[in-house]
Amino acid sequence: MSALVTTLGERTLEEVQGILPHEHVFTDTRQGEPPGFGQGNSEDVEKLVVPWLQKLQKQGINCMVECTPIGCGRRVDIMKAVSEAAGFPLVVATGIYREPWIPQWAVDASGAKLYEWMKKELTVGIEDTGVRAGWIKLSAGDDGLTAVEEKILRAAARAAKECSATIGSHTIRGEVVLRQLDILEEEGVPLDRFIWIHTQAESNQEFHMQAAGRGAWLEFDGIGGSPADEDYLGLLQSALDAGFGQQIMLSQDRGWYDPAHPDGSTFKPYTYLMDSFVPLMREAGLAGWEEQLLRINPFRAFAR
Numbered sequence: 001m002s003a004l005v006t007t008l009g010e011r012t013l014e015e016v017q018g019i020l021p022h023e024h025v026f027t028d029t030r031q032g033e034p035p036g037f038g039q040g041n042s043e044d045v046e047k048l049v050v051p052w053l054q055k056l057q058k059q060g061i062n063c064m065v066e067c068t069p070i071g072c073g074r075r076v077d078i079m080k081a082v083s084e085a086a087g088f089p090l091v092v093a094t095g096i097y098r099e100p101w102i103p104q105w106a107v108d109a110s111g112a113k114l115y116e117w118m119k120k121e122l123t124v125g126i127e128d129t130g131v132r133a134g135w136i137k138l139s140a141g142d143d144g145l146t147a148v149e150e151k152i153l154r155a156a157a158r159a160a161k162e163c164s165a166t167i168g169s170h171t172i173r174g175e176v177v178l179r180q181l182d183i184l185e186e187e188g189v190p191l192d193r194f195i196w197i198h199t200q201a202e203s204n205q206e207f208h209m210q211a212a213g214r215g216a217w218l219e220f221d222g223i224g225g226s227p228a229d230e231d232y233l234g235l236l237q238s239a240l241d242a243g244f245g246q247q248i249m250l251s252q253d254r255g256w257y258d259p260a261h262p263d264g265s266t267f268k269p270y271t272y273l274m275d276s277f278v279p280l281m282r283e284a285g286l287a288g289w290e291e292q293l294l295r296i297n298p299f300r301a302f303a304r
């Protein structure tokens, strides 16, 4: 049976009411690993994040995908502590961000070594946390994949196939996504195991249709930020009209404790989507899609 691999064990569809597929608990996006990079006290993070997870749970969302890969200060030990304190399961990622955030060890590593490392995180666990990665998070440059990014993508493709895991990529331009899909096809990965993170950043919707037409997931995931809610509604409606309702996910890219700022910076609540966007969807006559978009699709996209 397929299930989500979370910080609190596996979760089947029956156990999940609602899932946010792209949020953050602890992330550090500073380049070059300056002093204090990725450093944080788990009690401070819990104090900031746990109440918001509990509020989210009251809204009927009881699972969240944490999207921080290597290169962005990933701290699975802290995510695990937060998750346990809130009683809220998180799906955490293996994988590596794009250049120039890719750490030197990964630049130097062979594809085979990167594959073995991701496979270990997906099947055995991450560091000494006892938590398995639930999926693979990557990225690509805006003007195309660099050689190192392509090496990481091919290693991820092999790990994804072996572990029946999904790959999600922060990719801003549609042309780059189509190249990633070509590579995954070459590696034998079914394209319904690929999530186009930040689909909304590509303004040419023709690319959305092409990627979805090949089987990929579209993720409209900056709701509550940019663009405006009405624009998200338009993007959603277009993809639904084109018949891709089984391949769309909605999220906010919100949170998070950022160690680059005092007290982890100003937190962006996870509750925006249910408080503000879902009512707009209902007004637009899309209430019938809530279960599909907020529960079934993200479950199917990430389940292993």
Ligand SMILES: [Zn+2]
Pocket: 022, 023, 024, 067, 253
């Ligand atoms: Zn993100």
